[in-house]
Amino acid sequence: MKPVDIHAGINSTLLILQHRLKSHDRRPEIEVIKEFGKLPPVECYASQLNQVFMNIIANGIDAIEERYQKLSVPLSETKNGRIVISTGVTDRNTVMVEISDNGTAVFYDKSCGERYWLGNVDRALDCGRKAQGQD
16 A cells, blocks of 8 residues: 555556547547546545446446437537546545546445445445555
């Protein structure tokens, strides 16, 4: 466990998913809006946290693609897919990462029935707390 730059992890994840964000025959390019605030390094397991970002963003892409399948062609051309990623520090001095999309629905972790943003993020950060003896 080590201090991690959350923004670097998000950017790395977006780079890996870049091929899924590009336009193709069924939909235009998905726009990614980054509203990054100033964040301190966060002590956690980077690979686990990046996997959470990967799951959430990939689910957002899936939801946007599903939305395009349900829309008529003319309407789908006017409503571009969009993923917004916001970060900041809360009033309680904790780091906040918010990822939203304009897809069809909230996705759940099929293996355990939890929302990715709730269950897996907590698990990734809990691993860090347990390793420091804070559990």
